[in-house]
Amino acid sequence: MDLELLGKISLYAMGIVLAASMIEAVVLHFKQKGTDKPFDWHETWLSLVDLVGHKLLSLIPFTLATPVLNFAWEHRIHTVTTSTALTVFLLFIGQEFCYYWYHRFSHxxxxxxxxxxxxxxxxxLTLSSAYRLGWFTKFMGSSVFFTPLVWFGVKPEVVLAVVSINLLYQFWLHATWIPKLGWLEYVLNTPSAHRVHHASxxxxxxANFGGVLIVFDRLFGTYVEERADEPCVYGLTTPVTSHNPLVVEFQHWVSLAKDMFNAxxxxxALGxxxxxxxxxxxxxxxxxxxLQKRASSAIEQQPAHAGH
Incomplete structure (x- = not known):
């Protein structure tokens, strides 16, 4: 696997991602102008600020996962080369499996x-939402979830490169204007499946934690289909109303610190x-x-409609 080539592709892809998200934003702005839900440019600017901060902080040579991945590589049980289609396919499936659990535990x-x-x-939810990832992603140690692949003998930089390709695939999933895609919904993570994932x-x-594939969600019981009778409401269960990027980035850390301090x-505190x-x-x-128990209880307590 040519990591230098992947790096160049990643750079060009970022330019395409930014251009596509801005084009979508302009189109949606005019399409939603004068409606009861006009396009909110603040959301786009917040995503761009997050992207800039994310890129700047990525220059800091520190991550909690690096020592773990290096230890796993030093004690690997085999050395895997990605010179054949079979090994690349197995690496893809293994990465998908690890990504599923990383994403599920992130929730x-x-x-x-x-x-x-x-x-x-x-x-x-727009294409620009795809690159609002949080400033501290690199320092969270999230890459530790991919340690099994390194221990099996795949170089850490190769594993992380494949994860980057996974994330790049997910860019187009953050569109609300792409319909369901027929039989592909049974195999791939699609915009429809990902709209559910972003719904509150x-x-x-x-639900729907997969990266490229949706098969592990179906296998482990976390797949939920988008329903026409229940439109997705995007955001958090307690919506973020601030346009201050510092509030968006730090509010959950501050809340966590307060709860632990007052435990x-x-x-x-550990809870x-x-x-x-x-x-x-x-x-x-x-x-x-x-929340789901309360919602279910509320539905059960609703009086039946006459004639039903």
Missing amino acids: TIRFFWANHAVHHSPNQ NATYLD KSVSD FLLRPPGWLPNGEGQTTEE
């Missing part, structure tokens, strides 16, 4: 969610850090499970 462990929530903060409706929470015990976002020691929090 179910508050430490990881504090950064990943930035990606879910746009109340308007209780029914849609914590009544060490176990509660705030490692349990799902919304967790409270008294069991009356706002976790996905609790």
